[in-house]
Amino acid sequence: MTIASIDISLGSVETAENVSSKPSNTSENMSTPKISPPATALSVPKNAVAGEIAGRAIRTILPPLIGFALLIGIWAIVSMKNKGIPTPEVVWNAAVVLFSDPFYSNGPNDQGIGWNILSSLKRVAIGFGFAAAVGIPMGFLLGRFDFLNKALDPIISLLRPVSPLAWLPIGLLVFKRADPAATWTIFICSIWPMILNTAQGVQRVPQDYLNVARVLNLSEWKVITKILFPSVLPYMLTGIRLSIGTAWLVIVAAEMLTGGVGIGFWVWDEWNNLKVEHIIIAIFVIGIVGLLLEQGLLLIARRFSYDSNS
Amino acid sequence: MKSLVQIENVGMQFATKKGPFVALQGINLQINEGEVVSLIGHSGCGKSTLLNLIAGLTLPTDGSLICGGREIAGPGPERAVVFQNHSLLPWLSCFENVYLGVERVFGSKESKAILRSRTMAAVEMVHMAHAAEKLPGEISGGMKQRIGIARAFAMEPKILLMDEPFGALDALTRAALQDELIGVMQKTGATVVMVTHDVDEAVLLSDRVVMLTNGPAATIGEILEVNLAKPRNRLTLASDAEYTRCRAAIIEFLYQKQVKKAA
Ligand SMILES: Nc1ncnc2c1ncn2[C@@H]1O[C@H](COP(=O)(O)OP(=O)(O)OP(=O)(O)O)[C@@H](O)[C@H]1O
Numbered sequence: 001m002t003i004a005s006i007d008i009s010l011g012s013v014e015t016a017e018n019v020s021s022k023p024s025n026t027s028e029n030m031s032t033p034k035i036s037p038p039a040t041a042l043s044v045p046k047n048a049v050a051g052e053i054a055g056r057a058i059r060t061i062l063p064p065l066i067g068f069a070l071l072i073g074i075w076a077i078v079s080m081k082n083k084g085i086p087t088p089e090v091v092w093n094a095a096v097v098l099f100s101d102p103f104y105s106n107g108p109n110d111q112g113i114g115w116n117i118l119s120s121l122k123r124v125a126i127g128f129g130f131a132a133a134v135g136i137p138m139g140f141l142l143g144r145f146d147f148l149n150k151a152l153d154p155i156i157s158l159l160r161p162v163s164p165l166a167w168l169p170i171g172l173l174v175f176k177r178a179d180p181a182a183t184w185t186i187f188i189c190s191i192w193p194m195i196l197n198t199a200q201g202v203q204r205v206p207q208d209y210l211n212v213a214r215v216l217n218l219s220e221w222k223v224i225t226k227i228l229f230p231s232v233l234p235y236m237l238t239g240i241r242l243s244i245g246t247a248w249l250v251i252v253a254a255e256m257l258t259g260g261v262g263i264g265f266w267v268w269d270e271w272n273n274l275k276v277e278h279i280i281i282a283i284f285v286i287g288i289v290g291l292l293l294e295q296g297l298l299l300i301a302r303r304f305s306y307d308s309n310s
Numbered sequence: 311m312k313s314l315v316q317i318e319n320v321g322m323q324f325a326t327k328k329g330p331f332v333a334l335q336g337i338n339l340q341i342n343e344g345e346v347v348s349l350i351g352h353s354g355c356g357k358s359t360l361l362n363l364i365a366g367l368t369l370p371t372d373g374s375l376i377c378g379g380r381e382i383a384g385p386g387p388e389r390a391v392v393f394q395n396h397s398l399l400p401w402l403s404c405f406e407n408v409y410l411g412v413e414r415v416f417g418s419k420e421s422k423a424i425l426r427s428r429t430m431a432a433v434e435m436v437h438m439a440h441a442a443e444k445l446p447g448e449i450s451g452g453m454k455q456r457i458g459i460a461r462a463f464a465m466e467p468k469i470l471l472m473d474e475p476f477g478a479l480d481a482l483t484r485a486a487l488q489d490e491l492i493g494v495m496q497k498t499g500a501t502v503v504m505v506t507h508d509v510d511e512a513v514l515l516s517d518r519v520v521m522l523t524n525g526p527a528a529t530i531g532e533i534l535e536v537n538l539a540k541p542r543n544r545l546t547l548a549s550d551a552e553y554t555r556c557r558a559a560i561i562e563f564l565y566q567k568q569v570k571k572a573a
């Protein structure tokens with residue numbers, strides 16, 4: 001509680017007041033989560049003819065709401081028993097302060113949460129981009145040429161289960177700086193799913209399509225652009241989705257070790273400052289960003305998937 | 311009539327886990343220009359294998375196949391194939407699927423506009439102009455097969471190879487497509503080799519019906535000439551004596567001389 005109040009006093013007084021009025025509402029809802037939602041659920045079928053739609057909406061929204069309410073309830077109980085863990089209310093207040101100015105910058109070691117998220121995303125994007133540039137062509141080659149596949153498969157099988165963090169020292173050694181070393185771990189962890197899924201996609205191109213290519217006697221370029229690439233694309237996107245999931249997991253850990261600006265480093269820094277509420281905020285933020293990345297790629301994947309029996 | 315395809319003493323052996331498997335043996339057949347030949351036989355006797363040999367998708371282990379005076383060494387657009395499962399590329403529209411073949415065959419000597427009008431003509435020929443811009447996933451099975459036929463015809467092949475082109479369709483759609491095929495063949499004078507399971511389809515569409523014995527080591531059992539004037543009409547044929555004779559001959563071959571033991 002003391003930490004939170006210090007934090008608020010650092011911000012403007014007006015926001016602090018606004019903040020304190022909002023969470024009190026939410027915390028009321030939170031404290032009685034099990035009573036209020038069922039009450040609405042019961043009242044809807046009674047008085048509404050168009051209640052069918054509302055009922056369906058409630059049935060889809062209600063369970064996740066209850067889930068979150070339970071989570072927050074348990075958290076509230078734990079934080080009451082354990083003084084080290086901030087209450088939901090304290091965390092909420094801190095979050096509002098934090099997100100009221102996400103893009104401030106007081107030197108390299110004190111930047112807004114927005115900058116931290118963006119620099120982590122940037123590292124992921126770069127490492128990931130290199131991994132795609134190397135991994136996807138590699139996957140095509142492995143899928144097309146059995147010899148290459150047999151030659152590289154044992155190596156990939158050996159290296160794939162290694163935690164990308166084990167590669168961090170190598171990155172530091174080669175690049176001499178922390179920032180590219182963190183990017184390097186992203187590269188390493190992203191490249192395996194891309195190679196393997198692309199290769200699998202190439203191997204699974206339906207024989208029918210290849211027969212079409214042979215009968216039409218298509219040029220190699222047409223085979224690649226009109227047949228191989230479109231049929232491998234869904235596999236490639238799966239590889240990309242898996243990679244970005246792990247990349248986002250790994251970046252947090254890598255940044256804890258390397259420092260600098262980034263959400264992982266920020267978590268570590270706030271731990272050193274003993275601002276546990278910020279760590280909890282970071283957990284939510286990391287989760288939400290990861291979820292958005294995943295959902296975005298799923299959307300893209302859906303756009304490019306074709307019915308296999310069509 | 312000029313002979314287009316010569317199949318001489320062709321045999322096909324597959325290497326399997328249990329050792330070599332002789333699928334076809336001693337196949338001899340001449341196919342003339344403009345002729346429609348159907349291959350009929352029990353399931354697994356080697357009809358697809360024979361068709362794939364003519365297509366060049368597989369090469370024979372014995373004997374030789376010649377098309378237009380040249381040994382068949384691989385697949386090519388002068389021997390277009392209509393696949394049993396249509397094999398349209400799902401990411402290309404119907405038009406683009408047909409265009410792919412047209413572009414390959416005529417692209418070097420004709421302008422884009424002519425290529426497009428060729429494609430459109432083929433699509434119209436099978437009465438699919440209204441769905442030209444649709445993806446294969448958005449049209450019915452019969453419509454897909456129509457596009458598959460349009461793709462093959464649009465390449466103006468020397469010979470058209472069809473592996474059970476209507477096998478996956480319901481009876482009504484199949485009849486409609488057979489009639490359509492009769493029209494298209496009449497118009498183009500195409501040489502066609504067609505695999506079929508269907509006795510009526512064989513008689514209705516072909517000049518000769520090649521009947522294969524049961525495998526393994528299947529070979530040509532009988533060849534039946536269908537002496538019916540073209541174009542044929544399924545309604546008037548039903549009571550035609552020649553039609554009935556042909557049907558009876560095929561049925562006798564399949565169900566008396568080559569009884570398939572229940573596997
Ligand atoms: N690639 C292959 N390897 C081994 N055996 C094969 C291969 N292709 C075909 N065969 C065998 O050759 C025989 C003939 O097969 P084919 O597919 O030509 O029969 P089919 O007459 O077309 O049958 P259906 O009417 O069921 O399509 C079958 O016994 C099959 O198992």
Ligand SMILES: [Mg+2]
Nearest residue numbers: 357358359473
């Ligand atoms: Mg077959």
